[in-house]
Amino acid sequence: MQLYSLPVFLCLIFSLLPTLSTASITQQIAERAIAFKHYEHPEWLALLHYREGMMSSTKQSQADDPAFFVSGIGAQDPKAEMIASINALVLEKPDDQHFSCIFPARTRWLTNQLNIHKEQLPSVNCPKLEEFRQRLGAKRVNLIFAATYLNSPSSMFGHTFLRIDNTTEQDANLLLSFTVSYAADVQERDNELLFAYRGIFGGYPGVTSVVPYYEKLKQYIDMENRDIWEFELNLTQSEINQMVDHAWEVMDKNFDYYFFDENCAYRLLALIDVGRPGTGLIDDVSYQAIPSDTVRWVVGKELVANVTYRPSTSTTVKSQVSQLTDIEQSVMLNIALQATSIEDAIKDIDDDLSKARVLDAAYEFTRYDTVLSKRTREETAKLSHKLLLARSALGKQTAFESPPAPSVRDDQGHETFRIAARVGTEETEEYIELELRPAYHDLTDIPDGYPEGTQLRFLATRLRYWEDANDLDIEEVTLIDINSISPRDEFFKPTSWKIAVGAIRSELSKDRPLSAYLKGGSGNAFKLADGLLYGYLQGSLQSHRDIHKGYAVGPGLEFGWVRQKQQSQFLTSIDYEHFIEGQEEEKTTLKTQLGIRLDKNQQILGTFSRRKSDQTYTTDWSLEFRQYL
């Protein structure tokens, strides 16, 4: 018996030894973490996406996924999460399942911050993580901004995502780079209305996805015709590594998506914050993270090394058409609209370069039309193929210059939040107005950096104080007001449209009650004398209990001319509404506005309007000062 007991005893000691030392290591590290309050470190808070909770002393993570935490109370408790993480760090686990494989960015930070040595940790293999890192091969990170897209509620303010390059060369081919983006995981059947509702009030899980850049370009450049700006970030290799590892940590975790603040742009800021600690980008977000604003912040924090412009398909097509000579233009159009065969059309053109220009432009034009569903693919397939076949016989030709980058980038225009003070006279009564417009751009705003002919007013609110009556009223609360004026010409035939919904003072009742309204229209626009001439066929609905029957609805017309120049902005319009249902009434408003730019973020605007409601005429003069914040 004696003989066996010693080895058995030794055996026990040796088997206990690692456990004991693991426990003591953990305890030692945890004590250090608590003593120096490392769990309050801003980098730890950033890695776990903590924000201040309901009370300022509490914390709440924005991650809505238990798998993002080690501790059961980790979502609310940075300290408990840190202790649990330290315990997990020293624990033996199979490949890919160890803490350091699941949370590599946290692991790097913890081991540095708490001075944990490699020897104190179990040796771990993370083949999946390694594959991810290898595939990205991240050497350069770019913030990509896709411009405003009015046709979709969530893209109206632009969209941002990151592109990870495996090279630092300037002229490398970047189509194969991977992108990291955060988006709402929308169920296929949700309609736009439900989308808007759930987007605002929550209800969509948000997921981080990694896809090749060419897929993104197909979506934004080709299908949605949005210009793209690429901002190369000046991150160091170690900052990039930390960011990539953090992308891995959040990749399949759910962060609920909110349209205004916790949106695509917001989560990217959080990623950059982790990559370069101390930028505090997230702190710039108060109640909304408009993608173009987030680009401004990133530029403002001196994170950008280089900027590149990538024109949309529509920008390219328009540029190519404009570079053709008059003769080439008419030949091109004949081919594209299949008025003549390709052979007949180009047989009189002598040089190959000119032929190439005509064929290239005809192809682009045809494809562009097809994507817009002006023509079906069945119709254009044969033509497209023939065009390319003919073109391939002409060898290499430098047919066109690329479209030049706009002189003012989307992030260099006026700020999006606007506040305005106005003094005015309606007939003989004087008033003062205060207007808040949280986003985004009016037709009469300073146009630099915004697409011509577009308006997107969001949550605009006007308060009016009548001086004589000593009365303060809400004049207008607009939920959303979109106007998309797109000029037509020989080649391009877009439809202009507008829609507005909210509450305004109704002229349909004597006391001008604040009434719900919905107004929309569809029409055409043309370039005229440096401006856009437009016409709408429209419909209006107003509703308030003081209006006869409670509502009024009817058709109408609007014509106008808008000229958006850098120094001066001019809009004149005549709006006619004929309410025929509910309450019958005709209303005509003539309005002329002239804005003068004082500064990038300051403008003065004068407005004259004359309104006719049945037999009453009302004249209104006002002058306002606009400050963009």
Place this chain on the structure above:
Amino acid sequence: MKKIIAGVALTFASSMAFAGSDAGCGVGTMIFKGQSGVGPHVLAATTNGTLGNQTFGMTSGTLGCDTSKPIQSMAMFMDNNIDKIARDISRGEGENLEALAVILGIEAKDRAHFSALLQENFATIFPSEDATATTATDAVYNIIKSDEVLSQYMS
């Protein structure tokens, strides 16, 4: 050997395409006639949302697209971008054609030759408007394979 891999990759990817994952990795896309740009894609594309399992295609490989393998990578890239690749081939230059060369590992010094070769063979790669990404991928593969300078990249 590569030929077999290519065949397997294409078959697998095509079967995925027939299974209805047209947003993903299939190789059945009709170049000139395929699904229209706007329409079913608009909602998916414009809502900043993602549909189905496309999100994790890259990491989980559920769509049969292991992008670390050149041939599969080429199949996937061709399928996604075939109309732009066709355009670039017709011109003998362009970003998409260059990306194809990168995927196939063709070195910078041989890229001009690669572009010119494909341009000359446009009619072989895209014999009619009924060409698909699959037939085009096969044709490109065969053209490179039988070219003196470029065959080294396919061995």
